[in-house]
Amino acid sequence: MEIISIIVLFASFFTLLMLKVPVAYSIGISTTLSLLLNIDNLPGITTIAQRMTTGIDSFALLAIPFFVLAGEIMKRGGIANRMINFAKSLVASLPGGLAYVNVLASMLFGAISGSAIAAASAIGSIMTDRMEEEGYPRELSASVNITSSTTGLLIPPSNTLIVYALASGGSASVAALFIAGYLPGILLGFAIMGYIAYVAITKKFAKGARAPLSEIATNFGNAFFSLLLLFIVVGGIVAGIFTATEASAIAVLYAAVLALIYGDIKVKDFPDILLTAARTTGVVMFLICTSMAMSWLFSFEGIPELMSGFLLEQFSNKFVIFLVINLTLLIIGTFMDMTPAVLIFTPIFLPVVVALGMHPVHFGIVLVLNLCVGLCTPPVGTILFVGSGVANVSVTKVIKPLLPFLLIMIIVLMLITYIPEISMFLPTLFEL
Template sequence: MISILMLFASFFGLLWYGVPVAYSIGISTTVTILLNIALLPGITTVAQRMTTGIDSFPLLAIPFFVLAGELMNRGGVANRLINLAKSLVGSLPGGLAYVNTLAAMLFGAISGSAVAAASAIGSVMTDRMESEGYPRPFSAALNITASTTGLLIPPSNVLIIYALASGGAASVEALFIAGYVPGILVGLALMGVAAVIAYKRKFQRGERTSLGQIWLDFRRAFFSLLMLVVVVGGIVLGFFTATEAAAVAVAYALVLGAAYRTISFKDLPSIILNSGKTTAVVMFLICTSMAMSWLFSFEGIPQLMTDFLLNTVSNPILIFLLINLTLLVVGTFMDMTPAVLIFTPIFLPVVVSLGMDPVHFGIVMVLNLCIGLCTPPVGTILFVGAGIAKISVAEVIKPLLPFLAAMIAVLMLITFFEDITLWLPRVFGL
């Protein structure tokens, strides 16, 4: 009990003091281990657990998907997707709100990054929406929440990380397929909220697009959209693993950028450098988080949590609500990668003992943490979206609330109706 108290007290104390999350995890883990083990073996244990934590073939997919996303971001894909979305839904009342959402969903799914989607789509759509009478805080709030759908719709790095944290209980392939319906539901829910607001505020309707223009915009965006089919289709059909698919995605994005003439050889050093920096941050978070996860097992925390919840709360519905509430709170102050790696070993045994499928729980967990990315005080996408829109975070909070409510409604729906998440994996036999 002393070790557990030391672990959490030091961890949250360091976070409160402003120490970066990865360092907070590593320092608190090391201090707690040294309570039980001598200095030299204790330090050696932490180093071993950090290195063996990333000694995983599936994790090779992360740097490749990061690089593919950077190539797509630099390759002019965002404008093509925005033009296609505007052709499809721009003529509806409040049409640019739907364009923002649909474009963020498509770009987020292709790039696998919520930050990239918020940056690429927000930088284009915010000014365009303002010129047609949409308030900047509304545009920013919609862009912030819509950008997170790419973390559910594959390919998604966080789903790969959850598969690792689950200890093989959930496969990457099953998680990729399972993310489609919940991700689309979140997008539709956001569009629904935008439609109500557009009707009340009488946002203007865009110009009707001809079938010829729709076809032209589809042709221009076709090869960008085809990346999803190549990557996910290849995994499902068994042509390559998720890691191999990530390498295919890099090659595809590179060829696409060259074909569009938006990426040249002189751009590659900066693209690779930015991808390397992002990968280094993610991998360091994984290293320290895996060391903390091992410490949880060493101290028996997952078993203690399982016994506590099952013995004190008899109703499974209340347990699921309690876990959701905990993850929503965690998401407000912790980045998604360490949250998945730290809390999956704690909560997964609980939900599995209650009959929840590990794949289902993975999607529920990711959606919980997606909501956290949009909320203060540490919401990464919140700050990125506000920065792109050139407004303060305080201005975004009020228009953000109805969109967060829509995301929470979808969260409750997929939590208690698992067929929404699992029917596609079952169709493909995953």
């Protein structure tokens, strides 16, 4: 009966996805159908409802709506423009300088907002036209924006890393994950810049004027208090001054006060900001609800043990197993959104990699970066569609220039997978 339940679970799930049923509903329906094969209707439906409810009964998850709200305030509060001007004064004079600006601004804004979508929409809507004026094809600008915006999911604060901490069952703390994401996120950003340098030199893109030190200092001063939020939030968590949830509330207050001082947001704008953040939070929380129910069903059916036994029996080399897991997650990421993928597949693969000596924090960074690739690929790729939309180019035209950037992301993924020190150096240094 267990095998039949597993077959029904996956068959119904993929069928519903192919029928374009929203992911959250696909997860919930397939989970319910599978469980009803084992127990009666009323207890089965009651159990699913209980698991959905208890799945979000977590103090750590309170950080998500606060970080979503903080990101929405920052998106509308003129912070993106200040980031772009500061980044431009640093690197615009280099070959491909404006593309570097896009990457740096995405890294900074994505890290502060904790949202790849916010970074892609805020930075892309500003940078695409600027880059086109200096001879950059809109398709290339969109590709740079799409891939660089994912760095904010690694560089803290990151909602996805909070979700992984929950899915790991406490084996990876939010503080350790946050500090572990810095070097991989920076490495990814620099790798994207490396390819941009090659393209800029071969295609002879125009260089910008070198900014005088006075302009750099002015732009840094304008962006300083925005950048300071990173140190307040992450530094406070790492130092043990406050939890991730408390840090998220501080981020909202800080961002609101800063936006009001800058004058880019008025008090009358907050009802609409709150409504938008509430809608986003509702979608995320519903995904978490259904994903936690499916994750519980996996444990109920013994799927993590089956997967662990299968991989350890079929492959004797741990490096091959890591490769198989990465390839599996790359495929999953193409059709499943990041939040449910983290919640569903962490309980399956985490026991396997831990048995092979990989630290849970290290695996969290590998998992998130892996699924970042899926955000940039069809058919589900959220960031792909957002980035193409703000650049006003069709997805089909973006795919070709996007492919080298996706290859860069996969190369960085392999480096982070097989060189654990990239992820674990800072957590080890801070004894997290």
